[in-house]
Amino acid sequence: MKYASVTDRLADLGGAKWAIHARARALKASGAEIIELTIGEPDVPTPERYLTAAAKAMAAGRTGYSNGRGEPAVVAALAARYTERRGRAIGTDQIMCLPGTQTTLYAILRTLVEAGDEVLLGDPMYATYEGLISQTGAAMVPVPLRPEHGFRMQAADVASRITPRSRVLFLNTPHNPTGAVLRAEDIRALGDLAKAHDLWIVSDEVYEDMVFPGVTFTSPLDFADLADRVVVASSISKSHASPGFRSGWCVGPAEFCDRLLPLSETMLFGSQPFIADMTALAVSEPSPVAGGMAERFSRRAGLIAQALDGVAGLRVHRPEAGMFALVDVRATGLSGEDFAAGLLDRQQVAVMPGESFGAGVQGWLRLSLTQPDDRIIEASGRIAAHAATLLGNAA
Numbered sequence: 418m419k420y421a422s423v424t425d426r427l428a429d430l431g432g433a434k435w436a437i438h439a440r441a442r443a444l445k446a447s448g449a450e451i452i453e454l455t456i457g458e459p460d461v462p463t464p465e466r467y468l469t470a471a472a473k474a475m476a477a478g479r480t481g482y483s484n485g486r487g488e489p490a491v492v493a494a495l496a497a498r499y500t501e502r503r504g505r506a507i508g509t510d511q512i513m514c515l516p517g518t519q520t521t522l523y524a525i526l527r528t529l530v531e532a533g534d535e536v537l538l539g540d541p542m543y544a545t546y547e548g549l550i551s552q553t554g555a556a557m558v559p560v561p562l563r564p565e566h567g568f569r570m571q572a573a574d575v576a577s578r579i580t581p582r583s584r585v586l587f588l589n590t591p592h593n594p595t596g597a598v599l600r601a602e603d604i605r606a607l608g609d610l611a612k613a614h615d616l617w618i619v620s621d622e623v624y625e626d627m628v629f630p631g632v633t634f635t636s637p638l639d640f641a642d643l644a645d646r647v648v649v650a651s652s653i654s655k656s657h658a659s660p661g662f663r664s665g666w667c668v669g670p671a672e673f674c675d676r677l678l679p680l681s682e683t684m685l686f687g688s689q690p691f692i693a694d695m696t697a698l699a700v701s702e703p704s705p706v707a708g709g710m711a712e713r714f715s716r717r718a719g720l721i722a723q724a725l726d727g728v729a730g731l732r733v734h735r736p737e738a739g740m741f742a743l744v745d746v747r748a749t750g751l752s753g754e755d756f757a758a759g760l761l762d763r764q765q766v767a768v769m770p771g772e773s774f775g776a777g778v779q780g781w782l783r784l785s786l787t788q789p790d791d792r793i794i795e796a797s798g799r800i801a802a803h804a805a806t807l808l809g810n811a812a
């Protein structure tokens with residue numbers, strides 16, 4: 418039978434990137450003791466008050482059809498939150514609710530680009546971005562994010578890759594996998610380029626509330642002169658430890674939202690009112706869990722650096738936000754994939770190879786910071802031991 422070409426384009430972009438994680442889960446299921454530092458799930462359960470809010474709303478009959486924009490209460494709560502945080506008026510006509518950041522980004526890109534267009538995207542990148550762009554038929558144009566600039570996207574690196582086909586500059590701040598947070602001056606320079614070349618700026622800000630102590634978050638939404646070209650996507654998945662609720666949204670120009678609405682209606686015909694009620698509560702108050710996660714993840718990144726910096730063959734990149742730390746293993750002579758495969762087999766530690774996140778971190782590892790401190794310390798020791806074995810320095 419024949420299938421649409423999108424299935425071919427996406428064939429290698431889904432599960433293949435998570436092969437080590439899948440193998441670690443299979444080993445665990447067969448009884449092996451594995452320290453799993455692969456995926457980024459919050460390290461706390463969903464707060465009780467949100468479970469109660471959703472359950473109460475469900476019991477109260479909030480289970481009917483909704484509408485394509487989102488329930489009025491959550492749309493109003495998000496407009497108020499963004500107005501307060503971004504320091505300028507954001508109206509309810511600038512918000513659309515969708516099931517999670519992932520679906521939101523899918524719908525945003527579907528609304529903005531198609532075959533023949535180009536999307537400028539930082540490399541390294543979150544593992545699903547390539548597929549998000551590919552599903553539209555547009556081409557991904559990787560922009561190198563360089564360790565010497567703290568992996569923050571530099572306007573000069575974007576400028577040299579702009580063509581008449583460029584339509585979207587895709588940002589992710591705070592960034593997965595590097596933990597980089599764009600500074601106001603980075604965004605100013607990128608915004609000026611976007612204005613000069615009439616580009617949309619799409620910004621994935623799902624880690625906004627997980628910025629480490631001492632770091633300041635800035636959004637392209639903060640810049641009033643970019644208001645007609647910026648679309649931000651986010652959700653309660655990370656900030657409120659609620660990924661399974663699949664509750665996200667985007668904020669953009671009212672005209673953009675009007676254009677997106679029929680697509681949302683076609684895809685979803687609205688989302689779940691009881692989840693909207695729980696989300697309205699969550700986004701109306703400071704998260705009870707985000708600050709604690711940021712503090713713990715920052716500390717654990719420090720523990721990894723303490724254990725691995727200075728170990729022959731290894732170098733740690735300290736994140737500024739989010740759930741991950743990067744370790745450069747190129748000096749061991751192995752790819753990230755080979756290092757990670759051997760680490761799982763010999764040391765029972767599962768990490769993501771950098772190769773799953775683009776060419777920019779080939780020969781790196783991504784370590785999730787969501788395990789308890791003692792497991793992080795134990796895993797770091799085993800990573801050091803594995804590097805020592807590879808370099809013939811084993812004690």
Ligand SMILES: Cc1ncc(COP(=O)(O)O)c(C=O)c1O
Binds near residue numbers: 457543623665
């Ligand atoms: C950068 C980034 N964007 C989006 C997502 C998915 O978020 P959501 O659960 O809101 O779809 C993740 C999840 O790990 C992520 O790291």
